[in-house]
Amino acid sequence: xxxxxxxxGACALAVLAFTTSGALAQTIGFSQxxxxxGWRAAETxxxxxxxxxxxxxxxxxxxxxxxxxxxxxLRSFIxxxxxxxxxxxxxxxxxxxxxEEAKEAEIPVVLLDRQVDSSDDLYLTAVGSxxxxxxxxxxxxxxxAVGDKPCNVVELQGTTGSSPAIKRKAGFEEGIAGHDNIKIxxxxxGDFTRTKGKEVMExxxxxxxGGKSICALYAHNDDMAVGAIQAIKEAGLKPGxxxxxxxxxxxxxxFQAMAAGEANATVExxxxxxxxxxxALAAYLKDGTEPPKFxxxxxxxxxxxxxxxxxxxxKKDLGY
Amino acid sequence: xxxxxxxxxxxxxxxxTLAAVLGLIALVHPGFFDVSIANGRLYGSAxxxxxxxxxxxxxxxxxxxxxxTRGIDLSVGAVMAISxxxxxxxxxxxxxxxxxxxxxxxxxxACGLWNGLLVAVLGIQPIVATLILMVAGRGIAQLxxxxxxxxxxxxxxxxxxxxxFLGIPMPVLIWLAAGLLVTLVVRRSALGMLIEAIGVNLRxxxxxxxxxxxxxxxxYMTSGLCAALAGxxxxxxxxxxxxxxxxxxxxxxxxxxxxxxxxxLLGGRFSIIASLIGAMIIQAVNTGxxxxxxxxxxxxxxxxxxxxxxxxxxxPTVRTTLAFFRRDKASAEAKAETxxx
Numbered sequence: 001x002x003x004x005x006x007x008x009g010a011c012a013l014a015v016l017a018f019t020t021s022g023a024l025a026q027t028i029g030f031s032q033x034x035x036x037x038g039w040r041a042a043e044t045x046x047x048x049x050x051x052x053x054x055x056x057x058x059x060x061x062x063x064x065x066x067x068x069x070x071x072x073x074l075r076s077f078i079x080x081x082x083x084x085x086x087x088x089x090x091x092x093x094x095x096x097x098x099x100e101e102a103k104e105a106e107i108p109v110v111l112l113d114r115q116v117d118s119s120d121d122l123y124l125t126a127v128g129s130x131x132x133x134x135x136x137x138x139x140x141x142x143x144x145a146v147g148d149k150p151c152n153v154v155e156l157q158g159t160t161g162s163s164p165a166i167k168r169k170a171g172f173e174e175g176i177a178g179h180d181n182i183k184i185x186x187x188x189x190g191d192f193t194r195t196k197g198k199e200v201m202e203x204x205x206x207x208x209x210g211g212k213s214i215c216a217l218y219a220h221n222d223d224m225a226v227g228a229i230q231a232i233k234e235a236g237l238k239p240g241x242x243x244x245x246x247x248x249x250x251x252x253x254x255f256q257a258m259a260a261g262e263a264n265a266t267v268e269x270x271x272x273x274x275x276x277x278x279x280a281l282a283a284y285l286k287d288g289t290e291p292p293k294f295x296x297x298x299x300x301x302x303x304x305x306x307x308x309x310x311x312x313x314x315k316k317d318l319g320y
Numbered sequence: 321x322x323x324x325x326x327x328x329x330x331x332x333x334x335x336x337t338l339a340a341v342l343g344l345i346a347l348v349h350p351g352f353f354d355v356s357i358a359n360g361r362l363y364g365s366a367x368x369x370x371x372x373x374x375x376x377x378x379x380x381x382x383x384x385x386x387x388x389t390r391g392i393d394l395s396v397g398a399v400m401a402i403s404x405x406x407x408x409x410x411x412x413x414x415x416x417x418x419x420x421x422x423x424x425x426x427x428x429x430a431c432g433l434w435n436g437l438l439v440a441v442l443g444i445q446p447i448v449a450t451l452i453l454m455v456a457g458r459g460i461a462q463l464x465x466x467x468x469x470x471x472x473x474x475x476x477x478x479x480x481x482x483x484x485f486l487g488i489p490m491p492v493l494i495w496l497a498a499g500l501l502v503t504l505v506v507r508r509s510a511l512g513m514l515i516e517a518i519g520v521n522l523r524x525x526x527x528x529x530x531x532x533x534x535x536x537x538x539x540y541m542t543s544g545l546c547a548a549l550a551g552x553x554x555x556x557x558x559x560x561x562x563x564x565x566x567x568x569x570x571x572x573x574x575x576x577x578x579x580x581x582x583x584x585l586l587g588g589r590f591s592i593i594a595s596l597i598g599a600m601i602i603q604a605v606n607t608g609x610x611x612x613x614x615x616x617x618x619x620x621x622x623x624x625x626x627x628x629x630x631x632x633x634x635x636p637t638v639r640t641t642l643a644f645f646r647r648d649k650a651s652a653e654a655k656a657e658t659x660x661x
Contacts, residue, residue: 036564038468160616189616193565194469194558199372203610206365207349223469227558234482236358253471320468 026285028278029059029077030086031070038251039271040088041319043113047086047274054278067091071098078105084124084281086274088112099123108284112273124284125291127277129269131167132174134299137267138246139175141301142216145244145264148181151215154204155187156197156228158220165189168220168248185214190224197224201231211237216244222254222266229262240264240304250302252315258308268300271318327593334581334597337630341601342366345608352611361484365611367492373603374491375400375550375567379574380581380595381495381502382432382543387578389539390519390587391439391446396547396574398457399431400567403548404555405464408472417476421552428548429541431457436537454571461563471560481556491553495596498549502542503592512590515539519587577602580630601630 028051035041044060051058059082061073067090077085078101085107089095092115099122102109111126142153155172158165169187176182186204190197197219205211211232217239219225225247232239239245239262247254250268257263280291302311345365346352355364379396386393407424411417431453438449464470472478483490506512517525518532526532547567555561575585581598583590605626609619632638 035467041467157616160619186613187615188610189619191565194560194562195554195565198558199368200610202368202372203365203607206351206368207611207613223562230482230558234359235363253469 026055026083027057027059027080028084028086028281029061029073029080029082030274031061031063031073031077031088033063033070033088033090034065035062036065038320039249039269042271042315043088043273045319046272047112050272050274050278054282056278063090065090067094071095074098074102074109078102078107081105082107083285085109086112086277088273089114089116092117096122108281110277110281112277120293125277125280125293125295127273127280127295127297129297129299131164132171133296134248134267134269135168135171135173136175137171137299137301138168138218138248138265139172141246141265141267141303142182142218142244143176143179146182146215149215150181150183152183152185152208152213153216153218154201154208154214155184156190156200156217156219156224157187158189158192158224160189165220172218184218190219190227192221192223194223194227197227198231199227200224201228202235205231205235205237211235211243214243216246219245219247222247222249222251225263225266226253226257229257233262238262250300250311250315252312252318252320255302255308255312255315258302258304259312261304265301265303268298268302270297270300273297327591330582330591331594331597333634334594334601337580337633338597338601338604341604341608341626345604345611348608349611357487360487361489362487365607367489369600369603369607370492371489372607373599374495375554375570376573376577376602377495377596377599378498378546378550378553379543379570380577380599381499381592382539382546383571383574383578384581384583384590384592384595385502385506385515385539386446386543387575387583387585388515388519388587388590389536390522391536391539392450392575392585393435393540393543394447394450394571395431395435395453395457396543396550397567397569397571398454398461399428399544399547400551400554400570401461401561401563402431402457402464403428403551404561404566405461405470405563407477407552407555408470408561409464411472411474411477412470417474420477424552425545425548428544428546428551430544431547432541432544433537435544436540439540440533440536458563461561461566465561465563467563469560469562473559477552477556478559479556481553481558491557494549494553498546499592499596506592511535516588516590519590573602574599576627580627580634582634602627 030047032044033040048058063069063073070090074085085102087109089111095116095118099109099118103122108124110124113128115126157169188200190200208214217228219228225245229239232243237243245263246265248267250266254263254266276295276297280295283289352365355362355366357363383393403424406427407420410420410423435450435453438444439446480490485493514530514535517530518535522532554566577598578595580601581591581594583595605623609622
């Protein structure tokens with residue numbers, strides 16, 4: 001009995017050895033949260049594209065916003081013996097045991113976009129954007145755009161208490177710190193939605209002398225900015241000229257507004273988190289190069305000078 | 321004349337509350353009642369309240385009828401998302417404005433029919449029956465828009481969200497017209513009385529010969545139609561259908577509007593006009609908070625505190641106690657009686 005088991009085990013090992021050495025393409029499992037937003041859909045599209053470009057066999061699992069589905073997907077990836085695992089964790093806690101299983105199986109795990117609370121020796125690296133830095137880039141742009149002129153800013157915050165709202169606010173304030181001509185005169189939440197962005201902007205316009213004393217709008221995401229642009233237009237002002245508009249995310253619709261001269265700048269939250277992740281994995285799998293524990297993606301600034309129409313054309317089919 | 325007086329007496333508490341809330345906002349924001357004309361339409365904070373309150377006002381019309389039958393419709397927010405998504409998908413496919421509107425409204429009516437069948441034919445409790453569509457509806461809307469915000473640029477459809485007729489924003493005209501129409505239909509016929517009868521005692525009204533099943537289904541279909549109108553307005557307002565956020569939590573605001581309007585959740589007597597004023601009170605609170613310039617962390621607390629004060633003032637116990645302390649004992653008792661009614 002024992003020898004039969006051992007023989008079977010050896011056989012399985014041999015098969016495993018043959019497949020891993022025989023297959024040219026790497027197999028990487030990707031556990032995605034779901035498709036709750038356009039940005040998430042674009043991230044999925046770009047991850048597939050990046051994998052195809054590098055000849056990687058990507059195994060995709062959609063968790064539909066459930067952690068238990070992600071843990072199941074990770075266990076099945078481990079059982080299949082993939083070369084590496086990418087995961088966009090839906091929540092921060094509860095990953096210790098499954099990450100330990102991956103570590104025991106010597107499969108490197110890369111976190112995309114979001115962080116986990118587990119000890120950082122349980123995963124290879126995390127790829128993500130620095131929300132605070134995004135806000136700062138937006139603030140820096142405004143400082144450069146207005147120069148020494150006095151400027152009253154109104155701010156559309158994200159959902160109250162959410163980490164993007166807190167960090168993008170703090171980052172922007174850091175960007176405009178030391179420039180006393182720029183003041184945030186009103187700040188309200190627009191819940192990251194177009195409807196609320198429009199409604200809150202309407203009240204800003206009325207509260208600030210029909211909008212005549214507002215010089216710029218800073219929105220924590222593009223959707224709120226798109227709503228606010230409509231409110232400004234309906235109030236008879238010119239968005240982009242009478243009121244400067246800077247926001248974050250770089251979704252396709254804001255590039256249409258920029259092409260029409262109705263928005264001024266946006267900071268990109270790149271949906272291409274997989275590119276840097278694949279690069280780090282390639283180096284690690286080749287000769288064991290350890291990447292840093294956090295790889296920060298670029299927070300690129302787009303303005304009207306960056307051919308917004310072309311960017312729109314490039315982005316519109318990514319699934320945003 | 322007496323009918324007008326009766327209506328006025330019925331909505332007096334709501335009107336006083338609305339006046340108080342508006343007065344409070346005018347204190348915080350002095351230019352509140354300024355109305356000017358910009359881009360050929362009335363422009364001002366007071367107009368914003370009428371305009372932004374349109375979705376909740378429309379939902380409240382249907383919700384009042386449903387609640388009068390001792391039911392509740394939790395699905396209206398999701399139905400808004402569905403009909404908005406249908407409208408956006410239809411208009412971008414290029415079938416023209418009239419078929420688009422028809423399709424969106426029929427979708428809402430169909431959603432109402434589904435709820436009505438579950439409640440009236442299968443006998444499922446309304447809160448559970450409509451919960452099904454509340455959860456599933458948003459998923460259906462997301463399937464239609466494929467998870468993204470589906471934008472459109474059709475001038476005719478956008479007109480329903482941000483256009484104006486004779487200077488009055490279209491959403492305001494739509495909810496006023498819908499409110500007037502439904503009120504006339506239920507009050508100029510026996511329909512209103514029959515709906516109240518179902519709410520007071522379903523079995524007795526059935527035995528008295530009312531076709532409760534058909535009437536219940538019709539009431540839920542009306543609620544679906546109102547939600548569809550609200551959904552089209554919400555989508556037209558931002559030139560896009562946002563399946564994730566359109567109408568999110570608005571079912572609760574609609575129920576609140578009905579309650580603030582003084583219609584009991586136990587069914588029976590109802591007043592659509594009072595519910596509409598209730599919707600305006602809620603929107604006035606929302607707009608007032610935005611104008612006040614408080615940090616957003618306070619929004620929900622301020623709103624809850626104001627609503628609590630309104631409901632406490634309307635509670636029968638408080639009102640009888642207040643009446644008791646008045647000198648004129650006889651009038652106090654008369655007032656207490658009207659409250660109990």
